[in-house]
Amino acid sequence: MDSNSTGFIYNPEMTKHECFWIPDFTEQPQRVIQPFKRCNELNLIERCQQLDSCVGTEEMALLQHSKNLIDSLIKTEEMDNEELKEFSTKYDSLYFHKDTNKCAWIALGCTVKLVDKVIENEIRNGFALVRPPGHHALYNEFCGYCYLNNVGIAAAHALSKGVERILIVDWDVHHGQATQYSYYDDPRVLYFSIHRYQNGQFWPCLRQSDYDFVGKGPGLGFNINVPLNKIGLTESDYLAIFHHILMPVAYEFDPQLVLISSGYDAALGCPEGQMSVSPMAYAHFTHMLSTLANGKICTILEGGYCLKSLAEGVAYSIKSLLGDPCPDLGPLAPPSDSVAESILNVIKVHRNYWSRLRHQSYGQHPDECAYPDLWTMPPKEGIIFCTEENQPDVHILTNETLPLEEVEMCDKQLNEMIQSQPTDVPTIRTAVCFDPSMETFKDLSHKLQGFSRFQKLLPRLHVIENTDNASELVHPMIERKTEERCQPQILLYHSTTPSSTPAPPKNSLC
Numbered sequence: 001m002d003s004n005s006t007g008f009i010y011n012p013e014m015t016k017h018e019c020f021w022i023p024d025f026t027e028q029p030q031r032v033i034q035p036f037k038r039c040n041e042l043n044l045i046e047r048c049q050q051l052d053s054c055v056g057t058e059e060m061a062l063l064q065h066s067k068n069l070i071d072s073l074i075k076t077e078e079m080d081n082e083e084l085k086e087f088s089t090k091y092d093s094l095y096f097h098k099d100t101n102k103c104a105w106i107a108l109g110c111t112v113k114l115v116d117k118v119i120e121n122e123i124r125n126g127f128a129l130v131r132p133p134g135h136h137a138l139y140n141e142f143c144g145y146c147y148l149n150n151v152g153i154a155a156a157h158a159l160s161k162g163v164e165r166i167l168i169v170d171w172d173v174h175h176g177q178a179t180q181y182s183y184y185d186d187p188r189v190l191y192f193s194i195h196r197y198q199n200g201q202f203w204p205c206l207r208q209s210d211y212d213f214v215g216k217g218p219g220l221g222f223n224i225n226v227p228l229n230k231i232g233l234t235e236s237d238y239l240a241i242f243h244h245i246l247m248p249v250a251y252e253f254d255p256q257l258v259l260i261s262s263g264y265d266a267a268l269g270c271p272e273g274q275m276s277v278s279p280m281a282y283a284h285f286t287h288m289l290s291t292l293a294n295g296k297i298c299t300i301l302e303g304g305y306c307l308k309s310l311a312e313g314v315a316y317s318i319k320s321l322l323g324d325p326c327p328d329l330g331p332l333a334p335p336s337d338s339v340a341e342s343i344l345n346v347i348k349v350h351r352n353y354w355s356r357l358r359h360q361s362y363g364q365h366p367d368e369c370a371y372p373d374l375w376t377m378p379p380k381e382g383i384i385f386c387t388e389e390n391q392p393d394v395h396i397l398t399n400e401t402l403p404l405e406e407v408e409m410c411d412k413q414l415n416e417m418i419q420s421q422p423t424d425v426p427t428i429r430t431a432v433c434f435d436p437s438m439e440t441f442k443d444l445s446h447k448l449q450g451f452s453r454f455q456k457l458l459p460r461l462h463v464i465e466n467t468d469n470a471s472e473l474v475h476p477m478i479e480r481k482t483e484e485r486c487q488p489q490i491l492l493y494h495s496t497t498p499s500s501t502p503a504p505p506k507n508s509l510c
Contacts, residue, residue, distance in 0.1 A: 001049055006321045007117050007126030008045055009110045010036060011053035014131050017103035019095040021085055025399055026272065026305040027095075027145045032131050034307045035314035042423060044318045049123050056108030056148065063156035064149050064182055066140040073147055077101050089394045091142045093203070104132055104147040111150040111300050112157050118296050119158055119257060125290070125297040125321045129314065133302040135176030135261045136204070144174065144204065151261045151300050152182045155189055158257055164188060167255035169246070169289060170195070171238070172263025172302040173273035174202075175209040175225065179261065185219040190253050192246055194238065196266070196273060197227030200379060205386040210378045211345045214353070221353025224249065226346055230338045231274040235281035238266070240335035242288055244343050248356035250292055258289050258297045264304030264313035269410035271400040272305050278417060279312035280327040286320035297321065305400070308414050323429070327421050341371040348374060 015029035039045050061070050076084060076096050084096040107130035114126045128150075135151055136144030155166050166189045170176040175195040183189035196202045197209055207213075215223040226241050264282070265273040289297055299317055304310035320326065335343070351357040369375070379385070402410070 001117070001122040003121050003124060005049040005123050006047070006318070007051050007114055007123040008039075008048035008129070008318070009051040009053055009114050009126065010129040011106050011110060012036075013053075013099075014103045014106055016099035017097050017132055019397070020081060020097060022095075022397065022399055025095070025397075026401075027132070027303075029131075030307050031304065031310060032129050032301070034311040035129060035301075038311035038315050039318060042315055042319075044315060044322070047322055048126075048318070051110075051113060051117060051126070053106060054109040054113050056105045056112060056153075060108060060112055060153055060157060061148055063160070064139065064153045065137070069140050069142070073101050073104060073142075088397065092391070092395050093136075093144045093397065094142050094146075094395070095397055100132070100147065106130070107132060107134065108148045108150050108153060111154045111298075114300070115154045115158055115257070115259070115298050116161075118298055119161055119163055124295050126299070127314070127318050127321060128298065128300045130301050133172075133263070134300075135170060135172060135179050135263075135302055136174070138178045138181065143178070145303075146178070149178050149182070151176075151259050151302075152179045154298070154300070155179075155183070155259055158259075159188060163257050165253060165255045166190070166257045166259060167192065167250055167253060167289075167292065168259045168261065170261035170263075170302075171266065171285065172261055173265040173270070173275060174263070174303060175204060175206065176261055176302070177204055177206055177208060180208065180213070180223055180225075183219065184215055184223055185217040187218045187222050190222045190224070190249070190255065192224045192226075192249070194226045194241055194266075195228065196231070196275070198229050198231075199227075200383040200385050205384075207379060207385045211342065212349050212378055214349055221350060224346060224350060226342055228275075228339065228342065230336065232276050233266075233336060233339060234276045234333070235278050235284070235329060236332040237335045237339040238277060238281065239284065239332065240339060241343060242285065244360065245346055245350075245357070247288060249350070249354045250289075252354055252356050255293045256296065258293050260286070260289065260297065260299040261302045262299045262317060263302035264306075264310045267304065267306065267309035267313050269306035269309045269402075269407070269414060270304065271402045272303070274402075278329060279309045279414070280316050280329060280417065280421065282313045283316040283320040283324075283326045284329065286317050287326050290320065306410065308411065312414065312418060324425060337371070341373060344371060344374055 010032065014032055018029050019025035019027070058070055076087065077098060079087060079098070084098065088095045110130050111128050114128045117123045118126060130150060132145055132147055134146045134149040137146035137149040151168060155168060158166060168179060168189060168191045170179060170191070170193040173196045175193055175197070180191055180193065183191050195209065200207060200210065209225055210227055211225050213223060213225055214221055224245065226245065264270070264279070266275040266277045267279050268276050286299065299321065301314070304313065316327065347357050347360050
């Protein structure tokens with residue numbers, strides 16, 4: 001395998017998991033079929049190192065789950081449809097199919113295999129197109145379309161292999177509470193979640209999803225929640241969070257591995273997230289994280305329920321992993337006041353743990369601050385959170401949809417975005433252009449210790465050209481004869497008359 005390649009792992013068997021009593025349920029097989037089709041159309045998969053899928057093991061699952069949960073999952077293979085439907089009502093936002101067990105183990109195996117390949121330096125980074133998702137699967141409870149916590153288990157597996165610092169970035173629109181709980185007191189794992197919260201009124205409706213839950217014991221400061229308290233937010237808001245919180249803290253943490261719980265339900269058109277992030281923005285998010293951990297990034301699919309924006313988001317994530325240029329997002333508006341307030345609240349509670357946040361002021365006095373909630377702590381009055389005590393005995397599965405006119409409007413916007421972006425990739429990414437005649441240039445007017453100062457600089461051309469890995473860094477090296485007559489181009493910047501500007505000092509190299 002090529003250690004600089006991007007891995008891709010997928011198994012169509014995962015399409016067998018579906019809700020058989022609600023047609024076109026949001027968590028459906030098309031969630032991997034459509035992204036796979038789109039990536040094939042763009043020739044992205046053939047550019048990746050395709051990895052053979054594998055099945056997860058009980059030993060892996062026990063890193064994060066109880067034996068009781070594992071046994072319960074396995075037993076669903078023996079249930080008939082009525083038993084499966086009845087069993088599903090015991091859990092929040094969940095359904096079972098006779099193939100759920102098999103698909104969950106494939107999703108886990110693919111995730112762990114991708115992580116193994118990255119930490120063993122067989123590939124640089126990679127994408128796991130898997131379902132069912134995992135970041136809501138608790139230690140002893142299925143939850144939120146999730147059965148086994150793929151990313152949480154993969155992180156535990158990497159720690160067992162000697163990785164010392166792992167950054168988990170969860171940009172799924174729902175808070176990944178299971179991953180938070182798993183590493184809440186563990187300073188080896190920095191969990192960073194950006195999620196719709198609406199002051200606790202958005203699923204999973206947990207008090208623990210707010211910004212003031214920062215970890216405990218040795219893990220204080222290593223759990224960062226950025227709650228989003230309004231809908232309709234865009235890439236401007238997300239990029240502000242990246243620039244003001246995530247990237248400064250991530251550079252200070254200095255991870256050896258980055259795992260992305262990559263949900264696309266904050267993308268435009270998703271009925272569950274109701275956000276307006278451009279699918280193209282996920283290339284920018286991925287590109288920024290690629291500067292960490294020597295590029296060791298594993299992106300694992302979580303949510304995303306608008307099929308078109310999901311497919312585009314996956315494609316742009318893979319493009320970024322492959323090193324393609326980030327798409328133009330156009331002029332960006334400032335972040336919304338709601339997000340600015342969330343950013344400042346996160347800084348308020350984390351500045352004692354991260355030195356790079358101490359230089360950012362959040363207002364020294366209430367009279368100087370436009371956000372009065374900075375001077376209070378959550379929760380807001382009147383919010384009823386989801387707890388173990390107030391859980392219903394029977395959970396009813398519901399299907400989130402948007403009004404038809406909103407679906408049509410989002411579809412039109414997505415089509416315009418897709419058509420505005422180039423799909424071709426240059427065959428030569430980077431080239432060095434030079435003319436051998438430049439080596440004959442000598443400065444005869446200024447002498448330094450008996451020889452031309454510019455003669456000192458001429459060997460640079462040879463050093464670059466003859467570097468052992470030059471052909472790997474820049475391919476190909478292109479030799480071009482420059483045009484002898486290029487006066488029209490020169491006159492675009494220079495004049496034909498001598499300049500009255502004084503000559504630079506004799507000891508200057510500029």
